[in-house]
Amino acid sequence: MQQKSICFIGGGNMAQAIVFGLLKTGYPANLITVCDPNEDKRSLFTEKKVLFSTDNQTTVEKSDVMVLAVKPQVASDVCSALSAVDFSEKLVISIMAAISVEKITALLFHADNIVRVMPNTPALVSTGMSGLFARANVSMEYKQFAESLLQAVGQTCWVENESDMHTVTAASGSSPAYFFLFMEAMQQSLLNMGLTVQQARLLVQQSALGAAKMVVENPTVELATLRQNVTSKGGTTAAALNVFNEKQLAQIVEQAMLACVERSKEMEKLF
Ligand SMILES: NC(=O)C1=CN([C@@H]2O[C@H](COP(=O)(O)OP(=O)(O)OC[C@H]3O[C@@H](n4cnc5c(N)ncnc54)[C@H](O)[C@@H]3O)[C@@H](O)[C@H]2O)C=CC1
Ligand SMILES: O=C(O)[C@@H]1CCC=N1
Structure with a gap:
């Protein structure tokens, strides 16, 4: 450059x-x-x-x-x-x-x-x-x-x-924190189930990295397909995803991103 x-x-x-x-x-x-x-x-x-x-x-x-x-x-x-x-x-x-x-x-x-x-x-x-x-x-x-x-x-x-740029803030500037929050929650859950901090951290971080790499290296594959490829019918993943869906994770994510955009608009007027 x-x-x-x-x-x-x-x-x-x-x-x-x-x-x-x-x-x-x-x-x-x-x-x-x-x-x-x-x-x-x-x-x-x-x-x-x-x-x-x-x-x-x-x-x-x-x-x-x-x-x-x-x-x-x-x-x-x-x-x-x-x-x-x-x-x-x-x-x-x-x-x-x-x-x-x-x-x-x-x-x-x-x-x-x-x-x-x-x-x-x-x-x-x-x-x-x-x-x-x-x-x-x-x-x-x-x-x-x-x-x-x-x-x-x-x-x-x-x-x-x-x-x-308000929308972009919800997607680039702020979003690493969403992923960190998700990983923190996974880590805490593993600790609650008896794993050590080191085990929990390694399992979470490497799985997150692997999932992100799968997305990046398969640009023509839909995110939904990558998800489906992990999810055996009647299996363990389906059990976990059912909970996310029952608790309306997609709606929670949308609400969070909209809150980010709204706050950005508010801050534009305030400062
Ligand atoms: N932290 C993040 O992930 C992101 C932050 N931003 C934006 O970047 C900007 C900075 O955010 P952060 O680095 O997180 O904040 P920060 O609080 O870590 O850094 C701000 C720095 O500005 C310094 N400062 C205060 N008054 C000053 C002055 N008069 N002259 C020179 N420096 C002064 C402070 O001492 C501090 O070191 C913000 O406007 C934020 O919206 C944008 C994208 C992501
Ligand atoms: O939270 C904030 O306001 C700043 C802007 C995007 C990320 N951090």
Whole structure:
């Protein structure tokens, strides 16, 4: 990928996942600066030769690309504090949930090149999934840079309408937590049935990995078919699935994803 100087505003969980994922691809550490007021974060980055600063403005001024990776709640304050920076020759990538391009444009001076991204933490293990959105005015060069940045740590999917970023959040940004919750519940159940923590963890994680790999490596096979292939008539799997179906797992999942989308819409108005 093209090499540009990138600064991350915010060095929390998601920024770390992207930065450390990027380093694994060989992206030069000295082209990345992470800005965070929390000094405790410094050594996390500097021990990997990534630059660290507590001075957002000076760092942004020196960078080609700014990645906004702070919480949506502080987006306005963080952007307003950068009002002296001219963004006309810079690419702004925002990974903040629910913060619209319109909002960022209003807060930053001449920020014409904004790409919104909804990544997820598996970027850390080069298996991220990111949804991307840019308005029509953003140049192909900037769109391609944003795409290659996220492709360095996983896969990408563009959406044409910004409103779809709410939906994407339910599918990429938040969804690893759904799978972790499911695995936690399986692990707890195995512990309750007398297995050790190590046994339970190994059984759950390897089965989850295997199932995900089956899906990825059989793109033409329906998910339902993969499920049916495990489910013998009158057998053990059918007994388990009957419980999920009786408890309406599909409806629970839909309600959860809708709640995620609704919260994203609410946050767009709040922050
Ligand atoms: N955690 C996740 O799985 C995902 C998070 N996101 C988005 O990424 C953004 C960051 O989320 P997390 O990394 O989870 O949060 P986090 O709380 O782990 O990190 C936020 C960081 O911003 C820093 N910060 C606060 N004020 C700052 C300032 N004025 N200048 C620079 N840094 C400042 C904090 O010290 C903290 O280290 C959020 O907007 C979230 O919506 C998007 C997709 C997935
Ligand atoms: O929970 C959140 O609000 C953030 C956005 C997507 C994942 N984490």
